[in-house]
Amino acid sequence: MAVGTSRSAETRGTVPRPRGGESAAELFGVDPDDLPDGLVVADETGRIVGFNAAAARITAVAKRDAIGLPLEHALPLEDLKGRRWWALTDPYGGLAIRVGQPERNLLLPGGREVLVSARYVRERPTGPVRRLVISLRGTEARRRNERSHAELIATVAHELRSPLTSVKGFTATLLAKWERFTDDQKRLMLETVDADANRVTRLIAELLDISRIDSGRLELRRQPVDVPSAVGRHVQALIANGQRPDRFLVRIRRELPDLWADPDKIDQVLGNLLENAVRHGAGTVTIEVAPAAAKDDEKGTAVTVSDEGPGIPEESMGRVFTRFWRGSKRGGTGLGLYIVKGIVEAHGGTITVGRGPGGGAEFRFILPVGAPAYLA
Structure with a gap:
């Protein structure tokens, strides 16, 4: 009889009632x-x-x-x-x-x-x-999440207000007094409007990236990526924007493994790390690209960006990749490094921060070899 009861319970998918008052x-x-x-x-x-x-x-x-x-x-x-x-x-x-x-x-x-x-x-x-x-x-966890969302909205609203005010002011002035300005003055005002519009576009892109990272829906379009060439493009762009050529030291270790990644997303990571090094660091900015052993002994590519500035305080190292971290005297939304970490991890890679040989901040990310999107 006991056996019959046990089988019946298994068939119904229920747990037999405890015997003996367990x-x-x-x-x-x-x-x-x-x-x-x-x-x-x-x-x-x-x-x-x-x-x-x-x-x-x-x-x-x-x-x-x-x-x-x-x-x-x-x-x-x-x-x-x-x-x-x-x-x-x-x-x-x-x-x-x-x-x-x-x-x-x-x-x-x-x-x-x-x-x-x-x-x-x-x-x-x-x-x-x-x-x-x-x-x-x-409700503490929910309240923290709600505060985080509220802070995100407030931060983005604050960052959007300045460029939109500028765009509105210049366009209204041009429309009202077009004939009073010289061609050079008009060009300067339109260039300012264009720069502010680009800033708004970047902020909106950051918001979309955060939404996709948080929901696990960040899409990657994998294709072969030449990381040394990507680094070279970013360095040349910074030089064209006024940085001294001798401020950058690029080291490329040859025989790099093939890398399948999203080139736009890798450009975003490199651009953010180099801009941080230039804006918040000092001295020479060193970029090194070399083969590295990623997790599970899989071949990968390691990229290290370091500077010779004051670096990041030890007590802040654990918060660098969180939302809104800006450090001391840092501007911006504080979302860039959070997005960088999300992009690297979406590729199956890792990113760390430490102190570089020159005393400044050192960011190092490793990307596994990967595969085309239709094979990943």
Whole structure:
């Protein structure tokens, strides 16, 4: 008979009912107090029979005080409109086909927010509720995420305001007083408008990149990439913009492995790292491209960019690739290095930061050999 019961349970995909009164910890090897979320269990009468350590921490109610109390006394929850939640949801009454409550924001006494979800346990699909299992979570992580999004919006709005104000001012002036300006003055104003429009375009591209990185939807169009040539193009562009040629030292180790990557994204990484070295570093900027052993002993290409400036303080090393990190006296949105890390990791590579031989910052990223997009 026991064998028949076991087979029936396996066929139905359910766990056989414990014999001998085993606890959840004995059955699953997990003590409820080890769970990161609050766990509250009420019996068929609505009185609490289980209350783990996380629940006590979140609610500020001691376990010994909660056990045996009615739910509405131990957890006097209210919704955001001030309505008593247990009376509103009536878990032991109402429709017998209900299986629980989805996670929602509720309020504990004193206005403390908590995320609550519930599961109704019935012996049969439409039978009475025998157990009410409630999960409690603090809202700190969600609040941090909301603050991060709010900061992102505020930062981008601030960065957009300046170029858009400039564009609006120059275009309005040109339209109103076109005949009063010389050709040279018009050209200067239009060049300024063009530069500010490019700045707005870059900001919008950064926002799109962050969205795709955060959601794991960053698309890569892999093709053969000549990293030394890409480095050369960026160095020449910086020289054309006024940097001294002798400020750059490029070292290329030959016999580089073939690299399949997204050339536009690699240009974005190189451009950001070189611009940071020029703008925030000092002395000679050294760029080295060499073969490197990537993870799993796979061949790859390593690129190192270092300068001779003051470097990055040790206490800031762990935050360099986070959103909005700017360091001391750094301008910009603080999103560039976050995007760089996302691009490198999307290629299956790694990026690190440290102190270079000249005392300045040293960024080093490794890209595995990779494969064409249709093979990746």
